[in-house]
Amino acid sequence: MGKYHGTSSTVLRPRTTKEVSEIVKYCNEKRIGIVPQGGNTGLVGGSVPTGRGELVVSLGSMNKVRHFDPVSGMCTLVADAGCVLQSLTDYLAPHNHIMPVEFGAKGSCMIGGNCATNAGGVRLLRYGSLHGTVLGLEVVLPDGTILDQLTTLRKDNTGYDLKQLFIGSEGTLGIITGVSILTPPAPQASSNALLALPSFDSVLPLFKRAKRELSEILSAFEFIDRGAYDLSVRHGQGRGMSPEEAGGAECFVLIETSGGRREHDEEKLSDLLEHLLSEDKPLINTGVLSQDATQFSNIWSLREGITEAVSKEGKAYKYDISIPLSAFKEVVDATKDRLREKGLLGPHAVKEVVGYGHIGDGNLHLNVVAAAYTSEIEAALEPFVYELVGKYKGSISAEHGLGVMKAHALHYSKNGISIEWMRRIKDLFDPNGIMNPGKVLPPASGASHEP
Ligand code: FAD
Ligand code: MLT
Ligand code: ZN
Numbered sequence: 001m002g003k004y005h006g007t008s009s010t011v012l013r014p015r016t017t018k019e020v021s022e023i024v025k026y027c028n029e030k031r032i033g034i035v036p037q038g039g040n041t042g043l044v045g046g047s048v049p050t051g052r053g054e055l056v057v058s059l060g061s062m063n064k065v066r067h068f069d070p071v072s073g074m075c076t077l078v079a080d081a082g083c084v085l086q087s088l089t090d091y092l093a094p095h096n097h098i099m100p101v102e103f104g105a106k107g108s109c110m111i112g113g114n115c116a117t118n119a120g121g122v123r124l125l126r127y128g129s130l131h132g133t134v135l136g137l138e139v140v141l142p143d144g145t146i147l148d149q150l151t152t153l154r155k156d157n158t159g160y161d162l163k164q165l166f167i168g169s170e171g172t173l174g175i176i177t178g179v180s181i182l183t184p185p186a187p188q189a190s191s192n193a194l195l196a197l198p199s200f201d202s203v204l205p206l207f208k209r210a211k212r213e214l215s216e217i218l219s220a221f222e223f224i225d226r227g228a229y230d231l232s233v234r235h236g237q238g239r240g241m242s243p244e245e246a247g248g249a250e251c252f253v254l255i256e257t258s259g260g261r262r263e264h265d266e267e268k269l270s271d272l273l274e275h276l277l278s279e280d281k282p283l284i285n286t287g288v289l290s291q292d293a294t295q296f297s298n299i300w301s302l303r304e305g306i307t308e309a310v311s312k313e314g315k316a317y318k319y320d321i322s323i324p325l326s327a328f329k330e331v332v333d334a335t336k337d338r339l340r341e342k343g344l345l346g347p348h349a350v351k352e353v354v355g356y357g358h359i360g361d362g363n364l365h366l367n368v369v370a371a372a373y374t375s376e377i378e379a380a381l382e383p384f385v386y387e388l389v390g391k392y393k394g395s396i397s398a399e400h401g402l403g404v405m406k407a408h409a410l411h412y413s414k415n416g417i418s419i420e421w422m423r424r425i426k427d428l429f430d431p432n433g434i435m436n437p438g439k440v441l442p443p444a445s446g447a448s449h450e451p
Contacts, residue, residue: 001316003373004045004404008035010055015062017138017146017177023057024175024434025144033437036171038113039084041105043307043318044403046117046170050438057175059112063087066178067152070095076135076152078180081112097183100127104304112176118168120399122304125360126219126258127184130167137163138178142430150180165425170401171436173429187258189265190219193273194240194299195287196249200225200329202283203253206276207325207359209283210255213272217265220256220360225332227354228306228367235312237305239298241288249285253359254303306356310367314351317368317377319385322395328355328364331388335366335381342380350377363398386412402440410442 014020027034033054037047049056059082067078068091075097079088085106089099101114103121113119115137118130127133136151149163166173197203203223210218224232229252232238240246255272259265266289273287290296310316323331332355339345339353352369366385370377389396390412397406397413410419419442426433426441 001043001311001318003315004048006035006049006051008049008054008056011058012055013058013061017062017140020057020062020140020175020177021144021146024140024142027055027434028143028432031432031434033434034171034175035436036112036116036175038082038110038116039105039108041109042113042117042403043320043400044397044405046401046403046436046439047113048404050404052437054437058082059110059175059177062177063110065091068092068095068183070097074152074154075183075185076180077183078136078150078152078178079111080178081110081115081176083111085109085111085114092183093186096186098186100133100182100184101130104307111179111181115167115176115179116169116171117401118399120358120361120363122220122222122256122358124358125221130181131164133182134163134167134179135182136180137166137176139163139166139174139176141174142432142435146177147174150178152180154182168401170403170440172426172440173435175435187219188260189262190256190258190296191262191266191269191290192220192254192256192296192299193269193287193289194302195253195255195273195276196241196246196285197251197253197283198248198285199250203251203328203359204325206253206283209276210272213275214255214257214268217257217259217268218255219258220254221358222254222303223328223355223357223359223364224252224254224303224306225329225355226250226252227352228310228356229302231309231313231352231354231369232302232306235305235309237309238301238303239295240302241286245286245288247285254299256300303356306354306365310354310369314369314371315373317370317373317381318400319366319368319381319389319396320398320400321364321366321385321389322362322398323364323389323392324394325359325362327392328357328359331355331364331385332366334388335368335385338384339368339377339380342376344377344380347371349374358399361398383409383412389413404439407438407440408442410440
């Protein structure tokens with residue numbers, strides 16, 4: 001993104017959990033801040049040092065699969081935290097299993113970083129969040145102790161589930177060194193379709209129809225507004241439909257099905273398309289059904305490539321919010337109006353305001369693409385966007401986390417008591433404040449959290 005910058009005199013690349021433990025123990029004794037780093041693909045600046053003299057602990061050299069049992073039926077993978085997500089997907093492919101999490105950064109992000117951010121992505125609709133699919137974690141705590149909870153048990157109700165605290169803690173409570181995760185069987189067949197919609201008003205009824213008609217085989221339902229679609233096409237991210245087909249569409253939806261029998265699943269998806277097109281007031285203008293593996297991945301690239309297209313176009317202010325589905329368009333429009341009022345819409349300042357995201361999860365990615373990062377644009381957007389989210393009782397971070405970008409804005413989504421208990425948990429685990437200082441929690445008045 002080119003938005004977050006930091007310096008560090010030292011980057012350590014441990015190869016074992018024991019080495020991580022020794023590093024952390026030393027840093028704790030000397031009160032040296034640590035920034036854990038995985039693939040460095042995070043979008044909120046969590047993996048970037050903040051100038052407090054932190055050192056970086058990069059997990060990339062811990063990249064071995066520890067265990068996978070393809071025969072017992074439990075389908076659990078145990079891997080080092082530094083394994084790249086795509087490499088785990090590749091490892092599982094010959095065993096006919098998949099990772100329960102998937103998204104555009106899969107070629108660089110690491111499973112430890114995925115757990116640390118509780119990454120969502122395009123499979124959450126089908127397989128749920130990492131809070132459900134991660135069975136166990138190995139974590140080096142801020143005093144160097146190794147917390148071994150690398151269980152592969154599906155059921156374990158023996159008191160507090162400590163691992164959940166580390167999922168989504170963005171490196172502020174400890175360093176994740178190992179992950180045990182459920183790996184679903186690979187679907188026998190997957191198809192997708194890109195649908196062009198005349199107006200945003202069709203999205204919600206279409207989602208309801210897709211859920212009803214495709215039921216158990218619906219595996220993704222992704223939203224792309226016109227601006228995001230055009231950006232992705234302009235920057236060569238995959239292929240969807242011809243310009244004529246895309247024609248007057250106000251927005252697009254990507255539907256994916258995954259199931260057990262190809263003919264059955266494809267028939268269901270094409271039946272849905274046929275029904276939609278033959279109605280008096282069709283919810284869609286047109287739809288393209290992928291015919292082969294290349295077309296399937298081209299359609300996905302169009303959606304997953306939006307992040308890269310946005311970065312190629314300019315500097316992105318990225319807001320990753322949970323709000324009611326019905327408000328998606330309103331929020332994009334309100335943000336455009338706000339920037340217009342401030343005289344900031346135009347090639348010299350804000351070039352585009354686009355929306356896309358995981359409709360099935362109520363998660364909108366509102367991206368403001370500017371010619372440059374400026375304090376004027378930021379002041380127009382913040383707290384404006386956070387207040388808008390607050391109005392809908394939404395979340396200011398649906399899946400990317402808080403990092404350094406949104407720590408100060410936590411109160412828009414969490415009340416004072418919740419923040420106070422988050423702070424107590426942080427103090428309990430990390431009394432010297434060495435783990436990823438300046439991230440997630442807002443600075444406390446009179447805080448002693450600086451390492
Ligand atoms: P990093 O960026 O290195 O770190 C992220 C945070 O986790 C930092 O706070 C860091 O300190 C901490 N951390 C990293 N590793 C560890 C560890 N082992 N132990 C403790 N803390 C650690 N996110 C989504 O949720 N859904 C998406 O669909 C999605 N799509 C993306 C698409 C693109 C193209 C890009 C660039 C990013 C996307 N992201 C998405 C954001 C990002 O990829 C995820 O947050 C990802 O999980 C981060 O993993 P990472 O290994 O790169 O972590
Ligand atoms: C996505 O869904 O594409 C990711 O969360 C990344 C982004 O928001 O750009
Ligand atoms: Zn996303």
